[in-house]
Amino acid sequence: MDFIVKQYRKTIFKGSLPDLIKNLSLELVEIFMVLSMIFGICGYLGLLFSLLPKLENKYQLKFILLVLGIIGSVTFTTITGGKRAWTWVLSIEEFDGWIIWVWPLIVTIILIGLNGRKLFNKNNG
Numbered sequence: 206m207d208f209i210v211k212q213y214r215k216t217i218f219k220g221s222l223p224d225l226i227k228n229l230s231l232e233l234v235e236i237f238m239v240l241s242m243i244f245g246i247c248g249y250l251g252l253l254f255s256l257l258p259k260l261e262n263k264y265q266l267k268f269i270l271l272v273l274g275i276i277g278s279v280t281f282t283t284i285t286g287g288k289r290a291w292t293w294v295l296s297i298e299e300f301d302g303w304i305i306w307v308w309p310l311i312v313t314i315i316l317i318g319l320n321g322r323k324l325f326n327k328n329n330g
Contacts (some may be wrong), residue, residue, distance in 0.1 A: 208277050209326070212278040212284070225293060234284060237280060237284055238281070238284055238285075240277070240280070241276075241278075241280035241281040241284065242277065242279075242281065243277070244273040244274060244277025244280070245274055245278060245281060247270045247271060247274055247276075247277065248268050248270060248271060248274010248275065248277055248278065248313060251266075251267050251268075251269075251270030251273070251274055251308070251316070252271070252274070252309070252313065252316070253269035254266065254267050254270065255267055255271075255316050257318075259326035262300040264320045264321075264323045264324040264327060265324055267296070267320045268317060268320040268321055268324055271313050271316055271317045271320065274313055275310065275313055275314065278309075278310055282294070286287065292305070294307060
């Protein structure tokens with residue numbers, strides 16, 4: 206930790222912070238990880254909004270946030286665990302761990318269906 210602090214101080218006092226920013230690089234996997242986390246936060250907001258009575262008629266907003274949450278969860282699982290994670294999800298070896306990981310996804314898919322149906326009926330009716 207001291208090394209990082211010393212490097213930070215050395216960088217700040219030498220005035221080479223712009224050089225540090227220029228050399229900062231993000232790999233594609235890191236960008237997808239950050240996006241999947243942001244999408245996951247959107248999904249949790251969609252779940253929260255589904256519980257709030259004030260936002261009961263905001264079907265499109267909730268639908269979009271919930272879909273982003275599913276995309277974020279699938280992306281995060283694929284990047285971090287790969288094939289092994291999907292094998293674990295589909296095999297249901299440890300039911301208690303599985304239900305903690307998969308239950309929010311099941312609830313989200315059900316809410317996507319309900320909000321999608323209400324949105325469809327609202328647009329057609």
